[in-house]
Amino acid sequence: GSGTRSRDxxxxxxxxxxVLSLTVVAVTIGLLVHFLVPRQKTEYYRGTFKISDLRVNSNSGQSSTYQFKDLKEMSEYLNLISVKFPAFQNHQPEKGCGKRVVPLIVNRIMSGVIAAKAAWPWQASxxxxxxxxxxxxxxxxTWLVTAAHCFKKSANPREWTVSFGxxxxxxxMKRNIKRIIVHEKYHSPAxxxxxxxxxxxxxxxxSDDIRRICLPEASASFQSNATVYITGFGALFYGGESxxxxxxxxxxxxxxxxCKQPQVYGNDIKFGMFCAGYLEGIYDACRGDSGGPLVAKDxxxxxxxxxxxSWGDNCGQRNKPGxxxxxxxxxxxxxxKTGL
Structure with a gap:
């Protein structure tokens, strides 16, 4: 009688x-949970990590160059690694080791380029x-690594200092040398x-300017043609000054x-040595670079x-890499010697 129609x-x-209302609510809650609630992920490190073509076994065991016969074998291996190496967040190999604040911008030290401040914070003079x-x-x-032949003239710590930067x-920064330990079996001119x-x-x-580098495990191995970097205060040409x-x-x-080919170094390449550089010459270590680092990154x-x-014939000579x-x-x- 009032003119209003009621619809049943x-x-x-x-x-x-x-049902539609509940579906909308459920989808909305699901989306909120998906994007806003932090997920608990289980992460694991692989048993090998790559150092610019180096393969190192994280468990300090044998060299890790694995050839998997099939996916089943790979799956079993990964399951084993999952148990052995649980990950934790913000993991670093060793605190402060091998890290630098300057990004890598090296073009191709003889004929090298001047390094940026803090680019190679482990370099010492x-x-x-x-x-x-x-x-x-x-x-x-408190420890450095260098070449034994640097101390041919004198291994008296009182005559030596080390500087950084x-x-x-x-x-x-400058420091006095306390102890020099040359390898017991080193005998010049060998x-x-x-x-x-x-x-x-x-x-x-x-600090940003002074940091230690990481040492690889004794079980590591590298592949030929890996990219590596050299730094030093050495001469720019053979016979030049530092x-x-x-x-x-x-x-x-x-x-x-x-490197052992007759036109390169032949039988002069012995155990505990390797070559790096370019057979066409140009880029090479030179006088004053001795004892300095050759490094690679993972x-x-x-x-x-x-x-x-260590050594080489002249500097940057064809077929005579460092x-x-x-x-x-x-x-x-x-x-x-160092406990490191």
Whole structure:
């Protein structure tokens, strides 16, 4: 009688509306949970990590070059690794080791480019009577690795100092040498066992400009043609003088098969040595670079010391690449002397 029409909803329509409403609410809640609530993911590290074509076993066991026969074998291996190496967030290999604040911008130290400040914070300059003699690499806040032949004239710690930073003068920091340990089997003019560790005092405090590099495990191995980097204060040409500014260059690993060819170095390449550079010459280590680092980085931009500048015929000469002491070969010796 009032003129207002009342529309009765049938039961099936009410049911449909309820179902639609609940569906919308459920989808909305689901989306909110998906995007807003942090998910609990289980992450695992693989048993191998790559250092610019190096393969290292995370469990410090044997070399990890695996050939899987089928997917089942790979699945079983990954399940085993999942148990052994549970991940945790923000994992670093070792705190502060092998990390740098400057991004990598190396074009291709002879003919290398001047390094940016803090680009290679583990580089050291070993000086005798305050004159640069050799490079060195910081492996802890009190230890360096360098070449044994740097101490042919004198291994008296009182005659030596070490400075840090990307310039020799003025040095960023200077320290006195406390102990020089040359490999017991090194005897000049032979080139085998060309490695030494040096302890300085007082210890350094790490900063953006001064940091230690990571040492690879003794079980590591590398592939030929890996990309590596060399740094040093050495001469720009054979017979030249050391440079005040740190220089850097990008090199390639050269296989022992190639390096032992008669036109290269033949039988002069012995155990504990490897070649890096270019057979066409140009980029190479030179006088004053001796003892300095040859480094490579892994996929997480962590840097490892791979080689120590040891010897070569002249500098940047065709078919005469630089020869380096193999840090992996002497890894256990380093540990025995330094505890690192």
């Amino acid at each position: 909803l049938k039961p099936w329509m009410i049911g449909l509306l309820v 070993l000086q005798r009577d305050n004159v640069h003699q050799c490079g060195g690499t910081l492996i802890s806040n 990307n310039k020799i003068n003025p040095p960023l 080139r085998e066992y060309d490695i030494a560790v040096v302890q300085f005092s007082p210890r350094v405090t790490f 440079q005040n500014d740190l220089r850097e260059a990008r090199l390639k690993m050269i296989s022992n098969e190639v 996929l997480k931009d962590t840097w490892y010391l791979i080689g120590i500048v 020869v380096y002491t193999d840090v992996i070969y002497y890894r256990n010796w380093i540990a025995s």
